[in-house]
Amino acid sequence: MSRPPGRKQENRKISRELFVLTYGALVAQLCKDYEKDEDVNICLDRMGYSIGIRLIDDFLARSAVKKCRSYSETADMIAQVAFKMYLGVTASVSCSSAAGNEFSLILDKNPLVDFVEELPAERASLCYCNLLCGVIRGALEMVHLAAEVTFLQDRLKGDAVTEIGITFLRKAEDRKHKRNK
Amino acid sequence: MSRQAGRGTESKKMYWYLPFISPSASMHLMNSELFTLTYGALVTQLCKDYENDEDVNKQLDKMGYNIGVRLIEDFLARSNVGRCHDFRETADVIAKIAFKMYLGITPSITNWSPGGDEFSLILENNPLVDFVELPDNHSSLIYSNLLCGVLRGALEMVSQHLPFQ
Numbered sequence: 001m002s003r004p005p006g007r008k009q010e011n012r013k014i015s016r017e018l019f020v021l022t023y024g025a026l027v028a029q030l031c032k033d034y035e036k037d038e039d040v041n042i043c044l045d046r047m048g049y050s051i052g053i054r055l056i057d058d059f060l061a062r063s064a065v066k067k068c069r070s071y072s073e074t075a076d077m078i079a080q081v082a083f084k085m086y087l088g089v090t091a092s093v094s095c096s097s098a099a100g101n102e103f104s105l106i107l108d109k110n111p112l113v114d115f116v117e118e119l120p121a122e123r124a125s126l127c128y129c130n131l132l133c134g135v136i137r138g139a140l141e142m143v144h145l146a147a148e149v150t151f152l153q154d155r156l157k158g159d160a161v162t163e164i165g166i167t168f169l170r171k172a173e174d175r176k177h178k179r180n181k
Numbered sequence: 182m183s184r185q186a187g188r189g190t191e192s193k194k195m196y197w198y199l200p201f202i203s204p205s206a207s208m209h210l211m212n213s214e215l216f217t218l219t220y221g222a223l224v225t226q227l228c229k230d231y232e233n234d235e236d237v238n239k240q241l242d243k244m245g246y247n248i249g250v251r252l253i254e255d256f257l258a259r260s261n262v263g264r265c266h267d268f269r270e271t272a273d274v275i276a277k278i279a280f281k282m283y284l285g286i287t288p289s290i291t292n293w294s295p296g297g298d299e300f301s302l303i304l305e306n307n308p309l310v311d312f313v314e315l316p317d318n319h320s321s322l323i324y325s326n327l328l329c330g331v332l333r334g335a336l337e338m339v340s341q342h343l344p345f346q
Contacts, residue, residue, distance in 0.1 A: 012285035012308060016209045017255045019216035021248040022327065026223045029244075033230060047226075051218040054312065058214045088211040111209065115251065131219065 011062070016088055020114050027128060037125035044127065048134020049141075056139035059085065071168045074145065075103040078136060078166070087111055091164070101168040110155065110162045119156050127151050129162070136166065146170050213285055213308045220309050224324060234321035241323070245330020246337075253335035256282065272300050275332065284308055 026047075030040045063081055068074040072095060079091040083105075091105040112129045119126055127133075133149040140147045146169040153159035223244075227237045260278050265271040272290050281287050285308060292301035309325045323329075 012213045013210040014213045014216065014285045014308075015259065015282045016211050017252060018248070018283040018331070019211070019213075019219065021251060022216065022223060022244075023219055025244040025248060025327075026219065026226065029223065029226055029230070033226070047222040051215070051222060054218060055214060058212075062212070085212050086215040088209050111211075131222075135215070 016111050017114070020111055023112055023131070024115060026131075027126075031123065031126070037123055037127075041125075041127045041130045044130035045134040045137075048131035048136075049138035050134075051131070052135035052138025052140075053142050055086070055135060056142045059139065060143075071101055071103065071145075074140075074168075075105065075166060079105045082139075083107075096165070097167075103166045104152065105164040105166065107162040107164070113156055116156060124157070127154065128156050129154075133164065136164070140166075140168075214311070217308055217311045220327070221313060223327075224322075228319065228322070234319055234323075238321075238323045238326045241326035242330040242333075245327035245332075246334035247330075248327070249331035249334025249336075250338050252283070252331060253338045256335065268298060268300075271336070272302075276302055279335075280304075 027040070027044070030043050034040045034043065059082055062085065065077060065081065068077055072093075075093045075095075079093045084090050089107065089109050089111055091107045094104050094106070096102045096104050110129060112132070116128065119128065129151065133151060137147055137149045140149075148165075148167045148169065150165050151163070152165040153161055153163035155162045224237070224241070227240055231237045231240060256279055260274075260282065262274055262278060265274055276288050276290050280302075286304060286306050288302040288304045290300055291303055293299070307325060309328070313324060315322060315324065
């Protein structure tokens with residue numbers, strides 16, 4: 001595990017709402033800073049990436065999970081354990097390719113949009129929750145799994161569900177697994 | 182905007198030791214790290230947008246205010262507290278229930294002014310700064326200033342106009 005034994009590990013649980021509203025403030029700020037939705041989406045993804053590469057450490061320490069042996073296990077881990085831990089919801093997973101490297105995570109309930117009714121008309125292409133894609137991508141990269149993560153469906157845009165697509169890009173390396181830090 | 186808990190003659194007591202989530206609300210609990218890191222991203226973005234710390238502080242306070250005016254409703258629904266009868270009760274509710282609920286900590290209440298209208302909340306463990314060290318060029322930054330705005334906004338909605346520092 002990456003955490004030295006002396007580090008205090010508080011299992012602090014909080015109610016989501018302050019986080020959700022703060023996230024909204026972040027997106028609103030980015031919408032002030034960038035005119036185009038595409039730029040906001042990129043910025044959210046990038047921020048999420050920076051968060052993900054740090055969050056993975058915390059996740060591995062807290063969850064004490066063993067190394068995943070397949071993409072499928074990894075996708076399950078994200079949807080059932082990580083989402084539960086950091087967002088308080090679980091997603092359902094389905095494999096969407098015969099090659100076994102593309103997965104869909106379906107969120108029935110997306111807490112990040114709890115206070116958002118709909119996107120404003122001038123922000124129709126905004127991927128409001130794009131931070132999540134970046135977080136997953138960054139976290140996976142730190143465990144040597146390159147992946148593309150995007151929103152395939154978004155309830156905020158009128159789709160029936162919220163669906164995150166994860167495409168693993170290379171075969172998972174299964175040698176000695178160094179967690180640096 | 183207070184909710185009547187229907188506790189009859191016991192309404193003066195503060196049931197802060199009861200579970201902070203009212204039975205009718207569902208349990209939406211999460212670990213705080215994602216919040217901590219997201220907050221960091223927000224502050225970082227503001228530091229890019231505004232040249233001086235004072236402006237960042239103001240913006241954080243304003244954002245916090247907008248959050249607070251919405252959060253108070255959620256708080257009242259979840260916590261099921263009745264109307265506070267005096268400022269000391271308000272302080273208790275903030276420290277023991279609200280902070281516990283949304284940040285997972287219970288600050289201590291100290292430094293009451295002689296008039297009983299000012300007090301301090303001491304946060305020993307502020308989860309917002311879990312991974313943070315202020316760089317030298319941001320020595321006037323009040324990193325957690327969002328919280329002041331949240332408190333101000335929330336209290337304003339329950340009709341207590343108070344300055345928070």
